[in-house]
Amino acid sequence: MKKSVYNGLYIVIAILVVLPFVLPNSFYVDLAIRMAINAVIVLGLNLLVGFAGQISLGHAGFLGIGAYASAVLPTHFGWHPLLAMAAGAAATGLLAAVVARPIFKLKGNYLAMATLGLGIIISIALRNEAQWTGGPDGMPVPAMGMFGFELTNDKQWYWVVAILLSVSVWASLNLIDSPFGRALRALHGSEVASQVVGVDVVRYKVAIFVLSAVFASLMGSVTAHYVGFVSPNFADFFHSIELMTMVVIGGMASVYGSLVGAVLLTALPQALATFEGWETVVFGAILMLSMIFLPKGLVPTLAAKFGKGE
Amino acid sequence: MSMLQVKDLSIHFGGVKAVQNVTFNIDAGIVYAVIGPNGAGKTTLFNLITGVYKPTTGEITLDGEGIHGKSPNELATRGVARTFQNLQICMNMSAVENVMVGAHLRLDRNLVKAALRLPGLKKRDAELREEASELMNFVGLGQYVEARADAMSYGALKRLEIARALAMKPRLIFLDEPAAGLNPKETIEVDHLVRKIADSGVTVVLVEHDMKMVMNLSDRILVLNYGKKLAEGTGEEIRTNPDVIAAYLGAHA
Numbered sequence: 001m002k003k004s005v006y007n008g009l010y011i012v013i014a015i016l017v018v019l020p021f022v023l024p025n026s027f028y029v030d031l032a033i034r035m036a037i038n039a040v041i042v043l044g045l046n047l048l049v050g051f052a053g054q055i056s057l058g059h060a061g062f063l064g065i066g067a068y069a070s071a072v073l074p075t076h077f078g079w080h081p082l083l084a085m086a087a088g089a090a091a092t093g094l095l096a097a098v099v100a101r102p103i104f105k106l107k108g109n110y111l112a113m114a115t116l117g118l119g120i121i122i123s124i125a126l127r128n129e130a131q132w133t134g135g136p137d138g139m140p141v142p143a144m145g146m147f148g149f150e151l152t153n154d155k156q157w158y159w160v161v162a163i164l165l166s167v168s169v170w171a172s173l174n175l176i177d178s179p180f181g182r183a184l185r186a187l188h189g190s191e192v193a194s195q196v197v198g199v200d201v202v203r204y205k206v207a208i209f210v211l212s213a214v215f216a217s218l219m220g221s222v223t224a225h226y227v228g229f230v231s232p233n234f235a236d237f238f239h240s241i242e243l244m245t246m247v248v249i250g251g252m253a254s255v256y257g258s259l260v261g262a263v264l265l266t267a268l269p270q271a272l273a274t275f276e277g278w279e280t281v282v283f284g285a286i287l288m289l290s291m292i293f294l295p296k297g298l299v300p301t302l303a304a305k306f307g308k309g310e
Numbered sequence: 311m312s313m314l315q316v317k318d319l320s321i322h323f324g325g326v327k328a329v330q331n332v333t334f335n336i337d338a339g340i341v342y343a344v345i346g347p348n349g350a351g352k353t354t355l356f357n358l359i360t361g362v363y364k365p366t367t368g369e370i371t372l373d374g375e376g377i378h379g380k381s382p383n384e385l386a387t388r389g390v391a392r393t394f395q396n397l398q399i400c401m402n403m404s405a406v407e408n409v410m411v412g413a414h415l416r417l418d419r420n421l422v423k424a425a426l427r428l429p430g431l432k433k434r435d436a437e438l439r440e441e442a443s444e445l446m447n448f449v450g451l452g453q454y455v456e457a458r459a460d461a462m463s464y465g466a467l468k469r470l471e472i473a474r475a476l477a478m479k480p481r482l483i484f485l486d487e488p489a490a491g492l493n494p495k496e497t498i499e500v501d502h503l504v505r506k507i508a509d510s511g512v513t514v515v516l517v518e519h520d521m522k523m524v525m526n527l528s529d530r531i532l533v534l535n536y537g538k539k540l541a542e543g544t545g546e547e548i549r550t551n552p553d554v555i556a557a558y559l560g561a562h563a
């Protein structure tokens with residue numbers, strides 16, 4: 001961890017600045033926005049999974065809470081979208097903190113099961129509370145705006161999301177190379193060793209779980225406003241798996257791996273659309289092959305190959 | 311009064327009485343060795359005192375305050391450090407970062423400040439890296455400062471654990487077989503290192519099978535056998551104790 005890790009950030013920013021001028025049409029701008037939103041969520045998830053060595057198979061649930069807070073609170077109660085977003089994030093953080101204490105007494109498969117259950121419960125609740133959430137049909141989301149200015153077109157959204165992504169990358173890099181981040185990585189490497197040097201292991205696990213849940217909730221709100229519509233699929237189990245896959249394919253414990261994973265797996269279904277009906281098979285095959293040949297994920301494997309290291 | 315007092319300490323795992331009614335005191339500033347055949351309960355005793363296991367019965371007091379049943383991280387706040395017999399190195403981190411983690415309790419661990427990379431924190435981190443490098447020099451790992459932990463040899467990792475423990479600035483350090491698996495030259499280096507640590511004013515408790523090293527370093531020795539205290543005393547007393555000779559070499563040896 002030397003200065004050089006920040007070089008990647010400059011490259012990311014450069015790409016984000018140039019991109020809107022080279023994208024041929026609004027289809028690609030839309031795709032870029034989705035990639036960036038996923039990248040922020042995956043960054044947060046990677047802090048938990050890759051760096052702290054924990055697992056969450058219910059992360060889409062947190063995304064769902066944020067998304068529905070942004071849909072329900074302004075629609076039914078007339079809240080300002082920003083306030084609704086903050087409330088969603090706060091509720092998610094609170095839920096994550098309350099649930100995390102007992103959950104993080106568990107390890108490995110048991111932890112995976114507990115987080116899986118949590119995500120499914122959230123998704124069922126959103127589906128069943130139809131009078132508020134529109135049930136399985138979902139509901140429209142009012143536009144995001146402030147001071148009389150409304151975020152409507154894709155170009156505006158692009159810049160908002162690009163800034164969010166840049167800040168998230170920067171903050172993640174900072175966090176990893178700090179006493180907090182080292183404690184996280186240490187409890188991943190050896191839980192008992194980190195305990196005997198004074199790391200309160202459960203507290204750190206809870207903290208990073210809450211942080212990554214809040215990341216997901218905030219980006220859930222952003223997605224809801226951007227798409228203009230929410231449905232229970234947001235909080236779906238398969239969405240949780242998709243996010244985990246992005247972490248694993250891009251590279252565990254790799255900031256830039258998170259970005260690559262999010263970009264690839266957001267683009268892949270579009271690229272595979274030509275296979276008509278066979279795309280899930282091809283998608284699955286690509287995942288299997290990358291796990292066999294790149295078990296550490298794309299970025300760490302390539303970094304090791306070219307002897308740079310992250 | 312002794313720094314560490316252990317009284318009637320026992321732990322049972324189901325029917326196995328790994329440590330039974332062990333009592334001893336350790337004075338500040340000495341090197342205290344715990345020896346005994348394999349399976350005698352030496353590492354279990356370390357795990358009990360450093361909070362990794364909770365005792366079934368018995369009392370442990372540090373500076374007159376009861377510490378039995380406290381968690382390892384609470385004990386760390388009281389200046390108790392340890393190393394492990396089977397290495398506990400964070401292989402996902404660099405060597406110097408492993409040492410920096412040792413200073414955890416002395417640092418500002420605020421998440422928000424860390425994420426914003428506030429200048430004060432950054433400066434403190436650079437100082438810490440410097441301090442950790444010096445500690446690595448102290449244990450003889452100067453050439454490994456920039457190395458990845460998973461690229462280092464077993465002997466080097468053993469000493470890296472000691473450096474991490476020293477980064478806590480402990481008053482009391484437990485070394486669990488620091489010379490196990492090392493070649494004769496490395497063993498002599500660790501012997502000198504333990505002496506240096508003791509001379510710097512840290513109380514050392516040592517589990518070790520290398521008798522030459524134990525006799526050379528220790529002010530007092532505790533002998534465990536089948537979880538029970540067999541003998542305690544100076545090196546000379548232990549060497550000539552008939553019970554100890556019987557346990558190590560078989561009866562009538």
